[in-house]
Amino acid sequence: MEKPVLIQIGDELPVWRKTFQPHDLVAYGAATWDWHRSHYDKDWAAQRGLEKPIIDGQMYGGVVAQAVMAWAGPRGFIEKLSLNYRSIAFAGDSLQLSGKVSAIENTAETFVFVLSHRLSKRDAVIAEAMTRVRVPSR
Amino acid sequence: MALLTDELKSWIGREVQYVAPEPLSTASIRYFASALRDDNPLYRDDEFARDSGHPSVIAPPTLVCETCQYVDGQANDDGYLGHEWDLPLTHCRLIRAGNDYEFLQPVLASDVITAKWTLESIDERSRSKGGTQLFVVSLAQYFNQDGTLLATNRETVVYQPIA
Numbered sequence: 001m002e003k004p005v006l007i008q009i010g011d012e013l014p015v016w017r018k019t020f021q022p023h024d025l026v027a028y029g030a031a032t033w034d035w036h037r038s039h040y041d042k043d044w045a046a047q048r049g050l051e052k053p054i055i056d057g058q059m060y061g062g063v064v065a066q067a068v069m070a071w072a073g074p075r076g077f078i079e080k081l082s083l084n085y086r087s088i089a090f091a092g093d094s095l096q097l098s099g100k101v102s103a104i105e106n107t108a109e110t111f112v113f114v115l116s117h118r119l120s121k122r123d124a125v126i127a128e129a130m131t132r133v134r135v136p137s138r
Numbered sequence: 139m140a141l142l143t144d145e146l147k148s149w150i151g152r153e154v155q156y157v158a159p160e161p162l163s164t165a166s167i168r169y170f171a172s173a174l175r176d177d178n179p180l181y182r183d184d185e186f187a188r189d190s191g192h193p194s195v196i197a198p199p200t201l202v203c204e205t206c207q208y209v210d211g212q213a214n215d216d217g218y219l220g221h222e223w224d225l226p227l228t229h230c231r232l233i234r235a236g237n238d239y240e241f242l243q244p245v246l247a248s249d250v251i252t253a254k255w256t257l258e259s260i261d262e263r264s265r266s267k268g269g270t271q272l273f274v275v276s277l278a279q280y281f282n283q284d285g286t287l288l289a290t291n292r293e294t295v296v297y298q299p300i301a
Binding site: 018024027028030031032033034035036037038041044057058059061062063065066069070074075077078079080081082083084085 | 166169170172173174175176178179180186187189190191198199200201203204206207209213216217218219220233234235236237238239240241244
């Protein structure tokens with residue numbers, strides 16, 4: 001985002017598409033020291049009526065932050081990130097993250113953008129999110 | 139029968155603290171970014187990070203809020219090592235409902251993190267399918283070795299009775 005002054009309310013962020021395969025869930029679990037069986041053990045999942053291992057909900061926060069930082073640029077700083085989980089996603093699901101600018105608050109030193117996001121798979125909403133990101137104005 | 143017993147209410151306000159035994163480290167930052175397939179150079183390239191106004195590489199925002207990495211203990215039978223309140227509830231499924239993160243300053247590889255969890259509230263609410271469920275809200279605060287608050291995470295989980 002080289003010219004934040006051109007951003008307007010209603011502008012859409014680039015759509016992100018992610019498919020987290022089983023090895024991605026293992027990698028995230030290892031990187032966060034979260035070794036819960038729900039994220040990799042097919043038998044554990046099946047015994048609890050789940051079709052596959054489930055994606056860690058906090059991984060969605062990582063994805064939203066990734067998309068926002070890519071949009072805001074290296075001087076961007078995420079001040080807030082709120083996630084509301086709506087349904088479960090499984091290993092191998094293809095997820096799509098959309099976002100748009102819902103508010104802009106300018107000061108002499110910074111632009112502050114409030115962004116709304118939706119993470120979905122096919123027709124199901126997996127999570128809704130809101131971020132507040134600060135970018136220096138000069 | 140009410141789910142929210144006096145015994146459960148006594149848990150409100152409880153606190154627990156986890157202190158990382160070492161700095162976060164550039165390896166942990168790079169590992170986390172790699173697991174998300176995030177190639178942002180802020181998380182890998184010191185020179186790039188300095189040119190962007192930071193003293194060194196910084197952590198992806200939500201990494202600091204992953205408390206499992208600070209817990210010095212043994213995983214349970216489900217393989218879980220991290221923070222959880224051992225609430226006196228049986229025959230319930232646990233559902234993560236939301237996370238509200240607030241970030242106050244970038245987290246550095248040299249930061250030694252202390253995570254402080256407080257159980258803020260427990261509310262019993264009706265379910266659309268009948269019966270009730272418990273909403274448990276906790277606040278996690280993440281400090282560095284200087285006592286500077288780096289981030290907070292207000293987490294809501296729901297306990298639903300299994301029929």
